[in-house]
Amino acid sequence: MKQLFRTKSIEALVAASNVEGKRLDRTLGAWSLMALGIGAVIGSGIFILTGTAAAGEVRSFHSILHVPILDLIMNGANSSFTIGRPGAGPGVALSFLLTAIACGFAALCYAEMACCIPVAGSAYTYAYATMGEFIAWLIGWNLILEYAVSNMAVAVGFSAYFNDILESIFGWHLPKQLSEPMIVGGQFTGSWFNLPAFLILMLLTWVLTYGIKESARTNNIMVLVKLGAIAIFVIGAGRAVSTHHWHPFLPNGMSGVLTGAAIVFFTYIGFDSVSTAAEECKNPQRDLPIGIIGTLLVCSTLYIAVALVLTGIAPWQSLNSAAPVAEALKNLNMNTIREWVGVGAIVGMLSSLLVFQYGQARVWFAMSRDGLLPRFFSRIHPKHHTPHVSTWIAGFAVGIPSGVWDIGTFADLSNIGTLFAFTVVSAGVLVLRRTQPDRPRSFRVPFGPLFPLLSIASCLILMMALPLETWVRFFFWSAIGIAIYFAFGKKNSTLANS
Template sequence: MREETAATGGLLFGTGPNGIFRRTVPKPEEHGERRMLRVLGLPQLTMIGVGAIIGAGIFSLAGAVARDVAGPAVLVSFLIAGAASLCAAFAYAEFAGMVPRAGSSYTYAAAVLGEVVGWVIGWDLLLEYTAIVATVSIGMSGYAGFLLESVGIHLPVWMLGAPGTGEGHRVDLIAMLICLGVAWLLNRGTKTSARVDVVLTVVKIAVVLLVVVVGLSKVDPGNLTPFAPFGWGGAVTGAATVFFAVFGYDALSTAAEESVEARKLLPKAMMLSLAISMVLYVGACIVLTGMVRYDQVDPSSGFSSAFATVGMSGVGVVIAVGAVLGIVTVSFSFMMGASRLWYALSRDGLMPKWFGELHPVRRVPHRATWILGIVSAALAGLLPVQEAAELTNIGVLFAFVLVCSAVVVLRYRKPDLPRGFRCPGMPVVPVLGVLFSAWLMSFLAAGTWLRFAGWLVVGLLVYALYSYRNTRRVMPGGSVDLASLDDPVR
């Protein structure tokens, strides 16, 4: 059923067939090679979420933020970021319980705010997810270098970091190889790669617990003073930088069409993964800045270097091994999210179908995955970690603003729609999500805003020259009847 009227049907800015604000919800592919396999249950979904959340944000970026931006108040940075993320997580969970389709916030926004808004978010997140893969691979590279040096292997200086990150650095070759390796793993198939992801995530959680349990006995309260040497503004700026470390559930929601019961399981997995991760983050931040003074933290291998400083180099090596293995799961989750998002955009006609084609045997978007692996490898090899992180954060915060706004709009537009999960505290919680996200965006550098604006301009040109016409060929008609969202979907 379509909500079309003569008044809106032909308007460019309307919701009819020719309107850029028509609301679209694609039908799932039920047969043939265009359908992905439903193999993910609650444990796998939760582990994908935890795998996406816990990674370079704590193993590497926490050290850089503590040393240069927030000091011991990096703990507050994570708590602020976590509070903002929780508000958005409630909104994501409500949508995941109603619109269990691949595409995450792109799909949600297109269903409620209109096609062009969904496209802007989708285009934005393609860049941000790719930048996240690059960011965490850079973080993993630092621990890999620490590990190699501990066994007497010294790599040439030119391959140890991006230009400007150290004397003689030309490219971060280890980070590039990590990106390409993750692309290869994802192309083995969802079931196989998810099993590997679960194992590595369990290893990563064990390593973080080791850091917290053993490290608490080595905490010197004197190192925590002054707690906020850069002022509380530094803690907030730090929150804007580490934000990408607390929103892994966004990538998780892109796997909706590979979940056995997406409507029920996705909201649960989102809440569980965020809760587990925040508990581990708090403990790890206390240990990092309590063992070593904030201005002596090694930004590339913070925890391993900290344990080596207090005479526990053996533990430091174990942490480096766990960090290298564990951070793979973050790259895995976000590259998986980016490839499923690209699949959704291609399926809906907003991008050429060629990019979203599934492998005939493994049923994964193999072309998109390899392209993402190559692009993320280039970013990882040439960008410093903080620049890559800020590029990531502005796009995700922007998506959070739109998703939190959309959940309010839909709750009041269609209050009786069946929902597998209902965002609590409506409309206060999602409005807080909007305000938190906008506030954190204001602390990002002007250069980050310019790069973000440039990417969006390119995206709007692609929409005007290709996507607008092609998507009407693939999905003709005006806005969907939002009541159709209650159709039973597994």
């Protein structure tokens, strides 16, 4: 029991990151870190969930496993199997603002921990320094799930979008057998393998293996392209905004704004990936807080701008479609802007895939260096100085399932893993302030323990809004991780063996 909750000192974590043969090159500055965050946060969701939150939705559940856990706690056997979410209308801009504030609490906590512990591994490393090895393992194990499942879903979406572009521009498309998942909803589709999803992941894995500087440069270009696409939409479509679409601004009152916030919350997930780059940052004490907080500020501004323009060019009731932005632009005959939105969506997927694959490999690398995973995961390429083994294993671990399954149904697993990590990092701030109050901090979360506590409360409430099925899968995945820890990690931990 002592070993389970034994912490690793920050000095030991930093020293391990400087061991020859296990050291990563420090090449990233504040802008590159911010670009990593923007690349992870802003994907195609900005053009989809904005409309869903504005128009609202009705969700029917065919099993008690699909009912939100909060509804089960409050209503028990009388829980409703149909939940209507009132639309936020033009007030979806306020939904994005409220969500940014809620995420801001967690972002501030990440910023303080990142400047205190400038080591790869993100929430896993922070937990190791504050709550002990066992909690760190659970966090790392669930971070692997978060990044992997997110990218499986995005890769499948990229494949569908890529095939659609091939047909609309060149008039041909890949055969169904090579462009769709083999299994959807537990049923065989007749497809052999989703080749585009697999190949794009292999291409990005090669880029990540080649070097962090080259990977960051590639991501910077993609971020500039999708920011340009968003700017073209906001400025170009902004000329067609009719203010009468904004009246009433809150058609369903604050309840619509709050349910809209619950829908768009998960568009913000990804800013934590900035902290996985701590070990490759030139000046982590200064640049990491800038990268994390800057990501949230830029993304919030863009989300709010898109929300205001979208609800200004179309009635909010008409936005509940699979592609609300594209539909609105089509109705206005703004086909050029629509094409740029398509470019922004597909580049957004690519940058999200790149950043999450990067983050996943760094978590595996950090866990291996601590002895909790086999040592070969922490091997460094002699020429490119990247964790090439963990990067390629992560690539195949995501690429092969992406070719076989439609992973969209497992998206909530990514959400619960992320919220669990947010909760632990926020609690870690409180623990570190109590155990090491005099440790130098280039950034501190303001208002003492209030903001970390608000972050914990926000995350727990959002976790309760996830369905029972997600919790069952979360505990099942955690149980597998615990078994691996006691079979391998506990015996091979460098902390225990030292």
